[in-house]
Amino acid sequence: MSNTLLPKLYKTMKRIRTFEERVSELFIKGESAGTMLHLSIGEELGPACVGTAMQENDTFTTHHRGHGIFVARGGDPNRMLAEIAGKKDGYCKGKGGSMHIADMTLGHLGANAIVGGGIPTVVGAAMSYKYLKQERVSVAFFGDGAMQQGILYESMNMASLWKLPVVFCCINNQYGMGTKIENAVGVKDFSKRAESFGLNTLHINDLDVESAYHKSKEIIDSARKFKPGFIEIECYRFYGHARMDKSPYRDESEESEKRKLDPISFASNQMIKNNILDEADIKKIDNDIMIEMDKAMEFAINSPINEETEIFKDVYSENDPLPVSLDEKINKILNN
Amino acid sequence: MSNLNQNYFEKITYRDALRLAMHDAMQEDKNIIIMGEDVANYGGAYGATKDLLKLFGKERVIDTPISEPAIVGAAVGAAMSGLRPVAELMYVDFFGMSMDQIANQLAKIRYMFGGQISAPMVLRTQGGTGRSGGAQHSQSLESWIMHTPGLFLSMPAKPNDAYHLLRHALKIDNPTIFIEHKLLYNTTGTLDKNDIGAPFGKANILRKGKDVSIISYSRMINYAEKAAEILEKENISAEVIDLRTLYPLDRETIITSVNKTKRALVLSESYYTSSVPSEITSIIFENCYKVLKKPVIRYTAEDTPVPVAPNLEKNYIPTIEKIVEYTKKVCN
Ligand SMILES: Cc1ncc(C[n+]2csc(CCOP(=O)(O)OP(=O)(O)O)c2C)c(N)n1
Ligand SMILES: [Mg+2]
Numbered sequence: 001m002s003n004t005l006l007p008k009l010y011k012t013m014k015r016i017r018t019f020e021e022r023v024s025e026l027f028i029k030g031e032s033a034g035t036m037l038h039l040s041i042g043e044e045l046g047p048a049c050v051g052t053a054m055q056e057n058d059t060f061t062t063h064h065r066g067h068g069i070f071v072a073r074g075g076d077p078n079r080m081l082a083e084i085a086g087k088k089d090g091y092c093k094g095k096g097g098s099m100h101i102a103d104m105t106l107g108h109l110g111a112n113a114i115v116g117g118g119i120p121t122v123v124g125a126a127m128s129y130k131y132l133k134q135e136r137v138s139v140a141f142f143g144d145g146a147m148q149q150g151i152l153y154e155s156m157n158m159a160s161l162w163k164l165p166v167v168f169c170c171i172n173n174q175y176g177m178g179t180k181i182e183n184a185v186g187v188k189d190f191s192k193r194a195e196s197f198g199l200n201t202l203h204i205n206d207l208d209v210e211s212a213y214h215k216s217k218e219i220i221d222s223a224r225k226f227k228p229g230f231i232e233i234e235c236y237r238f239y240g241h242a243r244m245d246k247s248p249y250r251d252e253s254e255e256s257e258k259r260k261l262d263p264i265s266f267a268s269n270q271m272i273k274n275n276i277l278d279e280a281d282i283k284k285i286d287n288d289i290m291i292e293m294d295k296a297m298e299f300a301i302n303s304p305i306n307e308e309t310e311i312f313k314d315v316y317s318e319n320d321p322l323p324v325s326l327d328e329k330i331n332k333i334l335n336n
Numbered sequence: 337m338s339n340l341n342q343n344y345f346e347k348i349t350y351r352d353a354l355r356l357a358m359h360d361a362m363q364e365d366k367n368i369i370i371m372g373e374d375v376a377n378y379g380g381a382y383g384a385t386k387d388l389l390k391l392f393g394k395e396r397v398i399d400t401p402i403s404e405p406a407i408v409g410a411a412v413g414a415a416m417s418g419l420r421p422v423a424e425l426m427y428v429d430f431f432g433m434s435m436d437q438i439a440n441q442l443a444k445i446r447y448m449f450g451g452q453i454s455a456p457m458v459l460r461t462q463g464g465t466g467r468s469g470g471a472q473h474s475q476s477l478e479s480w481i482m483h484t485p486g487l488f489l490s491m492p493a494k495p496n497d498a499y500h501l502l503r504h505a506l507k508i509d510n511p512t513i514f515i516e517h518k519l520l521y522n523t524t525g526t527l528d529k530n531d532i533g534a535p536f537g538k539a540n541i542l543r544k545g546k547d548v549s550i551i552s553y554s555r556m557i558n559y560a561e562k563a564a565e566i567l568e569k570e571n572i573s574a575e576v577i578d579l580r581t582l583y584p585l586d587r588e589t590i591i592t593s594v595n596k597t598k599r600a601l602v603l604s605e606s607y608y609t610s611s612v613p614s615e616i617t618s619i620i621f622e623n624c625y626k627v628l629k630k631p632v633i634r635y636t637a638e639d640t641p642v643p644v645a646p647n648l649e650k651n652y653i654p655t656i657e658k659i660v661e662y663t664k665k666v667c668n
């Protein structure tokens with residue numbers, strides 16, 4: 001029992017959930033930049049198991065519901081929440097926000113607000129690693145909705161053709177916005193699609209995060225040896241699509257049934273049952289996380305807003321002149 | 337939308353005017369279908385197709401997978417084969433992935449095939465800032481369409497125009513791109529179904545004026561009207577022109593107005609460079625250069641991607657104060 005990773009995985013999942021609860025609070029306090037906030041509550045298992053199975057130098061892209069993955073990969077909650085608040089201390093100076101968060105030092109090649117938009121990025125990243133002889137894997141995280149984007153299949157084919165160190169990871173939460181998966185796909189067996197490209201496949205459909213971790217690690221380790229893979233993790237989006245969505249398109253009974261499939265309480269019960277940690281230990285972990293995330297929220301709220309000139313920075317390289325503001329352009333014309 | 341059969345609405349939202357237009361058109365023409373992401377069960381991301389599933393059934397109001405190129409492309413094929421689809425792209429930014437089907441297929445079918453066939457469909461979408469949606473969910477990409485021969489392009493600002501232009505688009509033989517604005521859906525106005533409506537290619541002079549022409553379309557029209565009110569108090573009489581459709585474009589109304597006022601400001605939420613205002617400004621220069629008292633001003637969003645931070649997003653697009661300031665300088 002001593003070498004179990006369960007406490008670590010539990011902690012990651014709990015940090016993700018608590019983080020997302022703070023995102024929600026940030027919104028309620030009127031401190032979030034907008035309402036396009038997509039929470040991964042209920043979906044923590046995938047980010048935790050795949051995120052933990054990746055190695056330090058591995059890289060990744062995420063979909064719009066990517067906070068959890070970034071937390072699992074070491075994202076700093078302070079800077080993440082500041083980004084979600086659109087503030088200066090955020091990872092992208094508040095210019096990207098929740099849906100476009102990124103951090104090159106942690107290998108986060110970018111969240112994406114275009115469904116499927118970040119998938120080919122990992123193919124190109126893997127081309128670089130192979131060419132540069134770096135032992136790195138790049139993982140694309142995306143939702144079940146992106147399984148219906150053509151670009152995924154173009155990317156899978158390239159990964160297979162060029163034997164790239166890539167893993168495609170689908171977090172299948174059963175819905176794309178208000179559309180249930182049954183209304184979006186003819187055949188639900190996603191692994192079959194990946195298999196037909198010659199990818200290693202893994203389908204996770206239970207709540208045992210530690211076994212999911214070991215299986216994911218095999219896929220990622222194979223990818224490192226140039227055998228690209230595909231992982232599908234089935235889960236359930238506990239709440240609305242974005243912060244304002246109350247999910248009127250699905251039954252409350254469905255929601256309450258599905259919310260019982262909670263990877264976090266499952267892991268905590270596992271730990272107690274197998275005498276890995278007791279209730280007091282778990283409470284202590286939870287409490288520490290709460291304190292951490294409360295501080296992060298404070299940090300985000302107190303972070304300063306950007307100066308107006310920030311609009312013009314980062315459009316082109318810092319060696320190039322900034323784009324001329326409209327005010328300058330117009331006044332120049334009028335003062336002529 | 338309590339009384340669908342009413343002919344006059346004192347106050348209706350832009351959203352409901354669109355819903356009503358689709359509703360009335362679908363009752364009249366059983367070959368009209370609606371297809372797009374979350375248009376049926378969910379009623380559209382911005383609610384413009386709410387309840388239409390209940391009224392017309394799932395054969396005519398169709399939720400699609402998240403597959404934009406195929407949504408547009410399949411609508412094109414359906415339009416070539418007897419149906420009249422209203423396809424919806426949830427955000428105009430998804431032109432990015434559907435542009436082949438829009439520009440290389442839809443726009444060119446009639447011409448390439450020597451006039452044998454047309455693709456009479458409407459592609460509805462919405463754009464614009466205002467929700468901190470960021471660089472990939474807040475753009476104004478109408479110039480991409482205007483730059484592509486073969487497409488009608490409509491960007492109404494008022495509920496009455498939204499209704500009539502959509503009805504009109506669903507009767508003509510040309511493919512129409514219909515771009516709404518995310519912050520217009522909750523705005524209200526009157527709707528008169530018996531109005532002859534807004535025909536394509538006819539601008540609307542919302543406010544008569546003699547000192548300067550403010551020419552705009554979509555949400556910025558509401559800014560132009562507010563600015564004109566403020567300007568009036570300062571003794572500047574601004575003529576506000578709502579273009580309503582960008583193809584066909586009502587060049588006549590623009591030229592006539594500027595020949596009268598001799599000054600113009602063109603207002604839009606799009607980028608500045610190679611934009612719809614660039615085009616309108618050239619038209620004015622080409623046709624009114626003899627009378628112009630001042631350079632024509634293009635007031636648009638900045639030439640940068642759209643930032644998420646609310647304080648940056650707010651000043652990224654035109655503001656009413658600045659419209660007033662620039663117009664005053666133009667009239668100086
Ligand atoms: C290309 C594109 N199409 C549509 C959207 C609008 N949209 C945002 S999220 C979403 C649902 C995505 O579902 P899924 O991929 O399963 O991810 P989930 O939200 O369930 O995590 C849609 C349709 C988008 N952002 N990008
Ligand atoms: Mg999903």
